[in-house]
Amino acid sequence: xxxxxxxxxxxxxxxxxxxxxxxxxxxxxxxxVVIPLAQGGAPCDPLVNKGDAVLVGQKIGESKxxxxxxxxxxxSGKVVGIETCLLxxxxxxxxxxxxxxxxxxxxxxxxxxxxxxxxxxxxxxxxEAGLVGMGGAMFxxxxxxxxxxxxxxxxxxxxxxxxxxxxTCDQRLMVEEPEKIILGLKAWLKVTGAKRGYxxxxxxxxxxxxxxxxxxxxxxxxxxxxxxxKYPQGSEKQLIKAILGREVPSGGLPVDAGALVQxxxxxxxLATALExxxxxxxxxxxxxxxxxxxxxxxxxRIGTLVSDLxxxxxxxxxxxxxxxxxxxxxxxxxxxxxxxxKGTSGILLLTIEEATTLPERACIRCGRCVDACPIGLIPxxxxxFCRKEMWDLAEDYHVQDCIECGSCAYVCxxxxxxxxALRLGKAxxxxxxxxx
Amino acid sequence: MExxxxxxxxxxxxVASSPHIRxxxxxxxxxxxxxxxxxxAAAVSVYFFGIRSLVLMLVGVAxxxxxxxxxxxxxxxxxxxxxxxxxxxxxxxxFNVPANxxxxxxxxxxxxxxxxxxxxxxxxxxxxxxxxxxxRAFMLAAWPQHMTGRFPVPLDSITAATPLAILKGTATGTxxxxxxxxxxxxxxxxxxxxxxxxxxxxxxxxxxxxxxWRTPAGFIGTVALLTWIFGGKGGLFTGDPxxxxxxxxLILGAFFMATDYVTSPITPKGxxxxxxxxxxxxxxxRLWGGYPEGVSYSILLMNLVVPFLxxxxxxxxxxxxxxxx
Amino acid sequence: MNMLRTFYNGIVPENPTLRLVxxxxxxxxxxxAVVNSVWMGLAVIFVLTASNILISLLRKFxxxxxxxxxxxxxxxxxxxxxxxxxxxxxPDVHKxxxxxxxxxxxxxxxxxxxxxxxSKNPVHLALADGVGxxxxxxxxxxxxxxxxxxxxxxxxxxxxxMPAGFEPxxxxxxxxxxFVSLGFLLGTMNLITARLAARxxxxxxxxxxxxxxxxxxx
Ligand code: SF4
Ligand code: SF4
Numbered sequence: 004x005x006x007x008x009x010x011x012x013x014x015x016x017x018x019x020x021x022x023x024x025x026x027x028x029x030x031x032x033x034x035x036v037v038i039p040l041a042q043g044g045a046p047c048d049p050l051v052n053k054g055d056a057v058l059v060g061q062k063i064g065e066s067k068x069x070x071x072x073x074x075x076x077x078x079s080g081k082v083v084g085i086e087t088c089l090l091x092x093x094x095x096x097x098x099x100x101x102x103x104x105x106x107x108x109x110x111x112x113x114x115x116x117x118x119x120x121x122x123x124x125x126x127x128x129x130x131e132a133g134l135v136g137m138g139g140a141m142f143x144x145x146x147x148x149x150x151x152x153x154x155x156x157x158x159x160x161x162x163x164x165x166x167x168x169x170x171t172c173d174q175r176l177m178v179e180e181p182e183k184i185i186l187g188l189k190a191w192l193k194v195t196g197a198k199r200g201y202x203x204x205x206x207x208x209x210x211x212x213x214x215x216x217x218x219x220x221x222x223x224x225x226x227x228x229x230x231x232x233k234y235p236q237g238s239e240k241q242l243i244k245a246i247l248g249r250e251v252p253s254g255g256l257p258v259d260a261g262a263l264v265q266x267x268x269x270x271x272x273l274a275t276a277l278e279x280x281x282x283x284x285x286x287x288x289x290x291x292x293x294x295x296x297x298x299x300x301x302x303x304r305i306g307t308l309v310s311d312l313x314x315x316x317x318x319x320x321x322x323x324x325x326x327x328x329x330x331x332x333x334x335x336x337x338x339x340x341x342x343x344x345k346g347t348s349g350i351l352l353l354t355i356e357e358a359t360t361l362p363e364r365a366c367i368r369c370g371r372c373v374d375a376c377p378i379g380l381i382p383x384x385x386x387x388f389c390r391k392e393m394w395d396l397a398e399d400y401h402v403q404d405c406i407e408c409g410s411c412a413y414v415c416x417x418x419x420x421x422x423x424a425l426r427l428g429k430a431x432x433x434x435x436x437x438x439x
Numbered sequence: 440m441e442x443x444x445x446x447x448x449x450x451x452x453x454v455a456s457s458p459h460i461r462x463x464x465x466x467x468x469x470x471x472x473x474x475x476x477x478x479x480a481a482a483v484s485v486y487f488f489g490i491r492s493l494v495l496m497l498v499g500v501a502x503x504x505x506x507x508x509x510x511x512x513x514x515x516x517x518x519x520x521x522x523x524x525x526x527x528x529x530x531x532x533x534f535n536v537p538a539n540x541x542x543x544x545x546x547x548x549x550x551x552x553x554x555x556x557x558x559x560x561x562x563x564x565x566x567x568x569x570x571x572x573x574x575r576a577f578m579l580a581a582w583p584q585h586m587t588g589r590f591p592v593p594l595d596s597i598t599a600a601t602p603l604a605i606l607k608g609t610a611t612g613t614x615x616x617x618x619x620x621x622x623x624x625x626x627x628x629x630x631x632x633x634x635x636x637x638x639x640x641x642x643x644x645x646x647x648x649x650x651x652w653r654t655p656a657g658f659i660g661t662v663a664l665l666t667w668i669f670g671g672k673g674g675l676f677t678g679d680p681x682x683x684x685x686x687x688x689l690i691l692g693a694f695f696m697a698t699d700y701v702t703s704p705i706t707p708k709g710x711x712x713x714x715x716x717x718x719x720x721x722x723x724x725r726l727w728g729g730y731p732e733g734v735s736y737s738i739l740l741m742n743l744v745v746p747f748l749x750x751x752x753x754x755x756x757x758x759x760x761x762x763x764x
Numbered sequence: 765m766n767m768l769r770t771f772y773n774g775i776v777p778e779n780p781t782l783r784l785v786x787x788x789x790x791x792x793x794x795x796x797a798v799v800n801s802v803w804m805g806l807a808v809i810f811v812l813t814a815s816n817i818l819i820s821l822l823r824k825f826x827x828x829x830x831x832x833x834x835x836x837x838x839x840x841x842x843x844x845x846x847x848x849x850x851x852x853x854x855p856d857v858h859k860x861x862x863x864x865x866x867x868x869x870x871x872x873x874x875x876x877x878x879x880x881x882x883s884k885n886p887v888h889l890a891l892a893d894g895v896g897x898x899x900x901x902x903x904x905x906x907x908x909x910x911x912x913x914x915x916x917x918x919x920x921x922x923x924x925x926m927p928a929g930f931e932p933x934x935x936x937x938x939x940x941x942x943f944v945s946l947g948f949l950l951g952t953m954n955l956i957t958a959r960l961a962a963r964x965x966x967x968x969x970x971x972x973x974x975x976x977x978x979x980x981x982x
Contacts, residue, residue, distance in 0.1 A: 015460055168460065240757060253758040323453050330459040337454050351459075358453045364466055364519075365564040369700040370651070371464075374707065379754035381705060401756045409458030416464040417564075423456040541931070555944060559951070580940060581933030 006206060008231035009241040011377040013410045015168050015234055015331065017207060021298045022171040022291050027179060029302045030288075031315060032107055036077050036306030037088050037342040039098040040064040043135030044071035044143040049099055055082045060110040060281050062133075063099050072143040073133045076101055077284040077304035079108040091309070091327035091341045093334055098342070101306070112280030117190055125194045132276035133283045133345075137268035138162065138237070139328050141346040144269060148194050150258045156195040157261040160246055161188055161270055163204040163211060164230060164237030167329025170349045172287040173267035175300045177204070177211035180271060181218035183278075187270030188225060190277060195263055200225040201246050205232040234331060235408040239264045241377050253404050268348070288343055290316045292326075292352030303343050309350055310339035323358025326351040331409045364417040372411035372421065378404050382411035382421045389428035394435060402428040403436075466563075469700075470523030472649045476640035477530055477695065483623045483633040487593035488538035492629050496533040498542045502549035503529030510558040524563050528552050531571035534630025534691060535735070536578070537590040539598070544582055548574040568742040569702045572735045590626040599626045602686040604731040620685040631688040641694030650698040653707060657714025658693035658721075659684055665722040689721065692734035702742045708752035709745075716741045767892040774896025780873045781904035782953045787873040790864045791905055792942040798921050801909035803857045805902025807850060807865055809895065811842040812874050816882040816894035818842075823883045835878040836869065843868045873901060904949075911945045912936045 040047045047064030051057060057076040064074040080103040088098040120128065126145050134144035150156055161184065165173040177184055188200045202219070204212050206229040219225045228246050230236050240251050242264055249260040257264055272283045284305055291298035296317030303312065309325065326333040327347055343350075372382040380401055388397040405425045412421040484492045507525035511518045520526075529549045536545055552574035560566045579586045589598035589610075600610030602625055615625045623633025630637075644650045663680035670678025684690070697703060697717050704713050717737045724733025778784055781791055794804045815838050819826070826834045847865045851858045858865070868874060877897055882890040913919055916936030918926035926932070935941050 013462070015462070244757070250758045252760075253756060255758065321451055322449050323451060324455075324459060325449065325452060326459055330457075332457050333459065334457070335452070335454045335459065337452060339449050353459065355451060355453075358455075358459070360455070360461060361465065364522075365562065367466055367469075367524075367564045367700045368703075368705050369469065370705045370707070370710070373705055373754065376754075378757040380756065381749075381753065383705065384749075400753075401759065404756055404758065407457075413458045413460065414462050414464065416462075416466045416469055418461060418465070420456060422458065426456075544931075547933075559947070577933075577935055577940075580935035580938060582931060583934065 006229060006231040007245040008233055008236065009244045009377055011375055011379070011410065012233040012235060012241070013375045013413050014232075015413060017232070018168045018330075019171050019174070022169075022289055022300055023174060023208075025171075025175075025299045027172075027175050027287055027300045027302055030304070030307065030312060032078060032103065032105065033304055033307040033311055034103050034105075035083075035308070036101050036103070036304060037098045037308065038063065038074055038077060038101065038306040039088065039090050039096050039342065039344055040074060040085075041096045042072065042074055042133075042305075042345045043141040044068065044146070046096065047071060047074055049085050049097075051076075051082045051099060053082055053084050056080070057082060057101060058108050058110045060112060060284055062131075062282070070143055070146050072130065072135045072145070073282075074099075074305075075133055075282045075284050077306050078103040079106055080104040089338065089341050091334060091336060091344060091347055093337075098306075109281065114278045114280050117186065117193065117277060120193070122194045122196065125190060128276060129194065129273065131282065132272065134269055134272055134276070135283075135345050136266055137272065137286060137345055137348070138266040139332070139346045139348060141344070144265075144273075147265075148191070148263060150195070151256075154258050155261065156197040156258060156263045158199045158201060158247055159188060159191040159195060159197045159263045159265065160242055161191075161200070161202040161267060162237050162239070162242055162264050163202050163208070163215070163267050164242060165208070165267075166205060166232075166234045166237040167331055167333075167349075168234075169291050169351050170289045170329045171291075172289045172300050172348055174208050174211050176267050176271050176287055177202075177208070178214050180274075181214040183274035184215060184267060184270055185218045185222065185225065186277065187265075187272075187274040189222075190273050191263060191265055191270065192224065197261075197263065198224065202227045203230050203236075203242050203246050204228070205230050205236055207232040234410060234413075235377055235406070238377065238406055238408055240406065253401065283345060286343070286345060286347070288312070288347055289349040289351075291349065293354050293357060294318050294320050294322050294352045305345055306342045308339070309336070309341050309343065312343070312350060313339055313352070318352065321355050322352050323355035324351075324353040326353065331413065332407065361418045363420055366415075366417055366419055369416060371414040371416065372419075375410040375414045377408060377410060378406060380405060380411075382425065383419065385428060386419060386421045386424045389424040389431075392431075394428065394431050397428045398432045398435075403432045405429055466524070467522045469649055470527050472647055473644060473695065474523060474527050474530060476643045476649075477527075477534070477630070479636035479639045480534070480630050480633055480691070481530070483636040484534075484538075484629045487623055487632065488591060488629060491538050495536060495538070495540060495542060495545050495629060496530055499533030499545045499549045500526045500529035502546040503532070503553050506550040506553040507558070510554050511562070514558070516562070519563065522563065525553055525557075528557070528570045528574075531630070531695060532574050534695075535571065535575045535628050535688070536586065537626075537628050539591050540585050544578055544585055548578045551577050564701055566701055567745070568739055569696055569699050572696055572739050572742075575735055576739060590628070592626045593624050593632070601625075601627050601731065602682075603725065606682065606686065607725070607731045609731055614682075617681065617685065620682070625686070628688065631691045634685045634690050637690045637694060641690070644694065644698075650694070651707065651710050653711040654698045654703060654714040654717075655693040657711045658697055658718045659689060661715045661718025662689055662721055665718065666726070669722070669726055683722075683725070687725075687732045688734040692721075692738055693717070696735070697738050697741070702745060704745050704748040704752065706749060706752040706754060708754075709748040712748055712752065713741055713745065716744070767888055770889050770892040771896035774893060774898070775900040775903065778897075779900040779904060779953075780876075780897050781901055782950060783957075784876075785950070786876055787871045787901070788946075789867065790871065791908065792939070792946065794861055794864055795905050795909035795912055795942060796937045797860075797913050797917070798906060798909045800857060800860055801905040802902070803850065803854060804861055804864065805898070805905055807846040807861075808868060808871070808873070808901050809898030810846050811839060811868050812877060812898040812901075813891060813894035814842045815839045815874060816877055816890040817887055819878045819882040820885060820887045820890035826883070831883065832875075832879075835875060835883075839874050839878065840869045873897060908942075908945055908949060911949075912941055916941055 045066045045068035047066045051063045058079045061076045083102045084100045130145035135141040215227045243262045251260045288303045325336040366383045503525045552570035556570040556573040557566045600612045604610035605612045666678045666683035667680040720737035721733040794800045881893045918932040
């Protein structure tokens with residue numbers, strides 16, 4: 004069978020060998036965690052004060068806004084302060100700092116059976132568990148599963164593509180916990196009322212494909228779809244196109260194509276919340292890269308400092324870049340003193356040589372960026388329009404449809420810094436539209 | 440954490456935008472690949488036309504590279520002669536002159552290509568016509584006595600009319616055989632004679648994904664089709680497409696000049712149309728125009744419409760159904 | 765002083781050909797040989813100066829609404845004189861210049877100076893302007909013609925002086941050569957003015973100027 008995929012895209016070296024085979028291990032319990040109050044949607048108001056004792060899973064921040072997910076303590080201990088901290092997203096935001104007591108005492112919680120829950124109570128459970136998109140976008144999940152009036156979902160897709168090089172956290176979850184992924188998917192189907200569930204996995208992860216096929220053997224409504232290995236296969240729009248053959252209209256949401264796309268980590272967190280009643284307080288993080296001595300997939304409490312993870316895994320030589328996320332779309336961190344948040348899928352270290360890029364040269368119009376763009380844009384034109392602040396032309400050429408996947412910059416022989424220019428243009432065009 | 444190890448130092452962290460990894464391809468590598476692909480044709484040329492051919496090529500390359508360096512220095516720009524683009528222009532230019540051309544003409548032509556056609560418009564990436572071809576047109580207008588007429592014959596010191604001129608009937612002589620045309624044992628400019636060597640180079644470039652197959656395919660295909668239909672003396676469909684493809688500068692032009700990134704369309708569809716357009720104009724000139732050969736003018740003319748082709752052939756944007764303005 | 769400055773203005777700061785870039789047809793057409801450009805230049809100097817003087821004299825009498833037709837009548841008169849004189853003294857050159865001498869009537873430089881300068885200024889300044897602009901034009905086309913004749917024909921004023929081995933580039937005396945050389949001439953001129961302006965502004969920057977602070981232009 005012809006493997007399903009999308010048009011365009013690039014083939015960066017997967018670089019996953021060092022962690023693909025290593026089972027998920029629990030990271031040591033951190034002494035101290037920094038839990039940002041804004042992790043998905045509007046920032047939460049703190050529910051605790053300095054000096055309060057907290058248990059694992061206790062809600063410590065909540066907002067009245069609908070588009071917001073609560074946050075929970077990830078270790079037991081004492082709140083030592085609520086301070087402004089640097090987040091891996093590059094922004095600064097208030098965070099609750101908890102000093103651990105080393106006992107790891109959980110709040111009381113009980114699991115629920117999926118069959119007993121109505122879609123409405125399931126949605127409430129999702130919100131209470133603090134679920135957000137764990138691929139990086141961190142959009143509150145209870146909002147994502149609520150279609151706007153007049154629209155509905157007919158399909159749910161679990162995004163098992165994991166097309167970012169180096170990252171293997173989703174892959175390991177699929178291999179090790181296929182039943183829970185299937186349970187989570189069934190919960191998505193129930194809460195959205197969708198008929199069909201799909202799990203899209205790139206065909207370079209045969210173990211994950213067979214594990215899930217086995218787990219889903221008895222499920223008529225669930226299909227495991229092997230996909231061509233190509234970046235950005237795991238982008239929502241590309242995944243929907245590949246699996247359903249539909250397109251999300253320009254400026255629209257996946258629901259406009261009847262599809263809900265969920266991350267593997269989020270699905271796993273939902274299954275955990277169902278089975279145990281415990282909220283989202285930990286996630287799997289791939290810690291890898293050439294300077295890392297023992298690269299591995301770690302089960303990490305939210306709020307653990309990146310520097311703690313790195314000293315646990317060991318670092319050799321000089322580090323040129325610390326990236327939160329994958330190498331194609333991740334964010335380069337200015338310091339290792341930032342916490343792991345719900346959207347941190349990986350911590351990738353590059354050596355100085357790997358991180359040093361060749362100087363930018365003039366565009367030679369080779370067209371490689373055009374062939375690579377999964378959206379069908381002309382990145383080099385947009386780059387010029389944005390640098391020259393020709394916003395009308397940028398809008399005519401659809402800069403606002405760019406998904407910032409970086410495929411264009413990846414292939415560019417002139418090493419053009421296409422993505423920052425396009426990101427700027429996107430923001431400018433959207434701002435201008437709002438002003439109108 | 441239980442056993443606290445010394446935290447490694449992170450004082451050299453680079454903060455830059457994604458993507459953090461880049462493909463290995465560079466402009467320099469692409470340009471040198473094209474030069475490598477021209478080596479077979481250059482070798483055949485030296486074999487058939489002698490050491491004179493090598494001298495002209497070296498003069499072309501040296502003059503182009505030197506001019507690029509001087510202009511960039513004068514304009515206080517970064518000197519980028521290592522990227523190979525100037526060397527490539529110089530080589531292609533030398534490929535476009537006959538073996539008995541004076542060396543100074545090649546030197547001036549290469550300097551013209553770089554200084555006038557390329558650098559005055561902003562250097563690599565900004566010129567709107569192919570520098571080597573524009574310089575060829577310049578030489579043709581400046582010193583027609585050295586660029587037209589009778590060309591040296593391989594392995595011999597006599598001159599003869601080119602096959603295309605004979606075919607057109609503007610000159611007399613015996614037409615060489617297909618085999619001679621294919622291996623390059625015919626009169627012509629340095630780089631164009633050996634279809635075999637050029638095809639080897641062109642195939643290498645397509646295999647290495649340096650050039651898009653669409654341009655040469657559209658170009659050669661159109662020429663073959665149109666010369667088959669209209670090229671014959673005995674009515675429609677009596678032409679000799681093979682002869683038209685093998686003779687003259689078509690293969691050189693289609694694989695190495697029309698595919699110049701800077702002056703060809705940026706979209707795949709655009710490149711196909713570009714090739715077809717080049718083929719169309721070539722046939723117009725060859726069959727009904729004033730010159731026996733039309734490859735280089737056809738490419739120059741198509742260079743001019745590239746911005747329109749780009750605009751007409753924009754790829755469909757994901758999620759947009761309505762046609763773009 | 766003022767006359768001198770007006771005169772100089774036409775040669776460098778507002779050279780009609782290289783700075784204002786007006787009246788380009790003869791610039792491109794007659795610069796194939798230096799001799800032609802000299803005669804063309806003389807004809808323009810004559811027409812320009814004479815019409816400038818006359819228009820300046822008549823400026824109080826010419827009704828504003830029909831000033832352009834009046835200018836044209838004046839210019840046409842002098843152009844016809846120039847054309848006939850040239851035909852009489854230099855029939856060969858006259859044949860080569862062909863239609864471009866009568867076309868001086870519609871040359872932007874002359875009408876432009878009449879409109880922009882002569883019709884607003886006293887006679888002595890109009891005279892200085894006419895001569896200055898005329899010489900500016902003549903110098904510009906002579907430079908261009910020199911480049912083209914030397915490169916395209918190996919000669920200057922018709923005298924072949926390049927070594928025998930030099931093969932002239934025919935293209936330079938064809939239209940493309942005109943455009944390319946003109947482009948380079950304009951570019952060089954812009955480069956020089958830009959460098960001069962940069963140097964001037966740097967020298968004024970050192971002296972704090974209240975005019976500059978107030979955003980006034982000197
Ligand atoms: S970053 Fe934007 S323009 Fe570049 S390839 Fe991705 S979608 Fe296309
Ligand atoms: S890939 Fe780079 S050099 Fe090629 S067209 Fe795009 S921006 Fe220009």
